[in-house]
Amino acid sequence: xxxxxxxxxxxxxxxxxxxxxxxxxxxxxxxxxxxxxxxxxxxxxxxxxxxxxxxxxxxxxxxxxxxxxxxxxxxxxxxxxxxxxxxxxxxxxxxxxxxxxxxxxxxxxxxxxxxxxxxxxxxxxxxxxxxxxxxxxxxxxxxxxxxxxxxxxxxxxxx
Ligand SMILES: [Zn+2]
Numbered sequence: 001x002x003x004x005x006x007x008x009x010x011x012x013x014x015x016x017x018x019x020x021x022x023x024x025x026x027x028x029x030x031x032x033x034x035x036x037x038x039x040x041x042x043x044x045x046x047x048x049x050x051x052x053x054x055x056x057x058x059x060x061x062x063x064x065x066x067x068x069x070x071x072x073x074x075x076x077x078x079x080x081x082x083x084x085x086x087x088x089x090x091x092x093x094x095x096x097x098x099x100x101x102x103x104x105x106x107x108x109x110x111x112x113x114x115x116x117x118x119x120x121x122x123x124x125x126x127x128x129x130x131x132x133x134x135x136x137x138x139x140x141x142x143x144x145x146x147x148x149x150x151x152x153x154x155x156x157x158x159x
Pocket of ligand 1: 040041067071103107
């Protein structure tokens with residue numbers, strides 16, 4: 001999936017959570033969701049986040065490879081632990097974690113799949129997969145935009 005789709009997925013999921021739960025500060029939750037949607041691709045130097053942090057990206061890629069550790073439940077749990085200690089705003093912590101979870105879901109819908117159970121080498125992917133940047137991804141992007149607008153309206157009352 002492209003960075004754009006990952007950002008949108010993070011935004012969509014957190015917008016829905018913000019609207020339904022009413023428990024979080026929506027703007028923090030959603031902004032963090034957009035960032036969280038990109039974080040797992042730190043393992044890939046050509047990604048949006050990898051280009052921003054080239055050194056970290058190179059390091060992670062050299063040690064773990066692409067779509068392994070940073071696309072696993074282990075990494076998600078580790079981030080939950082670090083964020084809960086380092087970040088005082090629970091909306092930011094939750095947003096980042098939700099964004100990251102959507103990233104794993106989306107990448108599991110591609111042919112390459114992800115190493116969700118890293119350090120196990122098992123590849124996890126959905127039975128139906130899509131090509132990155134393909135037509136299905138564009139349709140998904142449209143659907144997510146629609147869902148986001150619908151729930152964002154619940155939060156701010158646009159229309
Ligand atoms: Zn990824």
